[in-house]
């Protein structure tokens with residue numbers, strides 16, 4: 071990392087003047103509390119006693135046998151409270167908001183997992199919560215909408231733009247511009263202006279830190295490769311970051327190829343994006359020749375975003391991590407494969423990582439081992455898959 | 463001195479504030495944009511802010527968002543902006559033009575290429591909403607090389623120290639945002655605007671134009687007497703044509719009448735001073 075908030079030339083602080091004060095306050099707040107042992111103890115305690123950490127590292131023997139290659143280990147974020155890795159960041163930021171004296175929290179959500187995690191953290195800490203969710207996403211993730219209501223949060227349906235995740239971020243930023251004196255904007259991935267990409271990475275790094283200890287304990291050495299899906303890029307950076315200095319550990323990110331890169335209906339911003347500025351960061355973005363942001367597509371609502379966290383743009387640029395795109399069809403087939411081979415129904419987002427993991431496992435060969443971040447459980451997607459396959 | 467600097471200088475000596483209408487370029491087609499700018503110039507606009515639409519305008523409220531969506535879905539491109547400015551200049555309208563946009567369309571084209579082109583077609587300044595001073599080096603250099611001003615924003619939450627820094631780097635004028643929030647027409651001037659204008663006038667003598675929420679003459683008089691050197695009106699103008707079912711000619715007539723009123727309210731300084739003299 072170069073200057074504060076930069077990863078090489080990516081990242082930064084591209085925000086309207088109305089947001090500068092609030093974001094500088096957040097930078098200072100985060101700097102202070104990330105070094106405060108009381109804060110760290112409180113968060114650690116919540117993660118262990120409330121959110122179910124550490125999550126297991128599981129050797130998927132049957133899947134490994136079916137695939138035929140490196141041993142596949144699953145980092146079971148699906149077993150964390152609320153069913154995905156999103157809770158790690160939600161608890162961290164909600165606790166920070168509380169320490170900073172904020173009484174209200176807002177969030178954007180795509181799949182609804184981050185919205186549910188935020189609503190949960192706010193219920194736990196007694197904070198008011200409002201979640202922005204695109205109309206398109208509300209339709210495909212109805213159950214998560216209702217879960218947020220059960221948790222006492224208000225869901226604001228976003229009808230502007232493409233009515234998906236990027237538009238929910240726009241709406242949340244507009245809200246934040248007029249409410250930041252008492253409101254914290256709890257961004258759900260490693261995107262946005264400084265300090266978010268750094269702060270969210272730090273809160274998610276618990277994934278990789280645990281995985282490192284667990285692989286060492288179970289296999290006596292570091293894994294040969296790490297695999298994770300990349301929407302904004304928080305579960306992947308959380309897994310990758312603690313291995314940053316372990317040069318022998320390869321990193322692979324699975325983006326959403328949707329209906330196929332060539333169709334233009336996808337969300338693969340590292341694979342097919344170009345440099346630009348969106349939502350506060352300089353990063354890789356799916357956009358047209360005039361710099362207008364493209365509409366994206368993916369069977370997985372949580373990957374349906376036209377940009378990527380700036381640190382991924384950096385890691386890709388220096389070749390430290392490799393990114394490839396997985397189609398809807400491949401992800402759905404991996405969804406079935408894991409369900410049948412291991413009795414684990416993955417989130418559709420995580421199914422993208424599972425598909426890429428089978429390819430990496432074969433490339434590595436049988437003496438090697440890889441860790442896949444199973445970022446969430448698939449209950450939220452069962453209804454969608456059943457409909458897709460004509461079962462409902 | 464830039465044309466914008468000279469414009470504020472002349473207005474100051476005649477005891478007026480600047481009337482700066484915002485026009486979303488390409489909304490209702492570029493033909494309409496040219497007609498609208500002509501109408502506004504006739505009504506007394508001193509500077510024109512021409513919006514280059516962006517797909518994700520996170521500092522804008524529903525009115526300008528909708529205008530941008532309309533423009534983009536009718537096939538508007540960055541080239542259309544330059545063509546429109548050329549046509550405005552060909553029409554003999556010489557008022558300073560500030561292009562207001564978000565940073566990504568500028569980055570996509572190339573910051574240098576964008577400034578060079580804008581200068582060539584007759585633009586005077588650029589304002590990128592999501593580019594705070596921390597990140598604006600590249601644009602400042604490119605704009606400077608091409609003789610363009612960079613218009614910067616200050617907000618009610620901007621501290622005095624930061625405002626001093628922003629105003630110290632100002633070229634042309636500084637755009638003061640009246641509220642902590644997004645664009646959109648309002649009926650009265652919020653207290654935050656009055657106190658911001660007061661603070662800014664104590665910090666620097668750089669001209670300050672107040673925008674966000676301006677829609678009527680009362681607000682304009684309040685802004686001018688609180689220290690503004692000009693006002694920006696955007697959403698209210700867009701509402702006048704987008705919510706009207708009348709034909710284009712009558713709508714433009716109504717806008718002309720309205721804008722003459724706003725312009726006359728900027729002459730409040732001189733009125734006030736003449737009245738004082740009479741007393």
Ligand SMILES: Cc1ncc(COP(=O)(O)O)c(C=O)c1O
Pocket residue numbers: 154155180181182183184258259260299300301302303304305306371372373417419420445446447
């Ligand atoms: C289960 C799951 N995995 C992954 C993601 C993608 O986000 P990120 O790339 O930030 O991990 C989401 C987002 O909603 C998700 O719900």
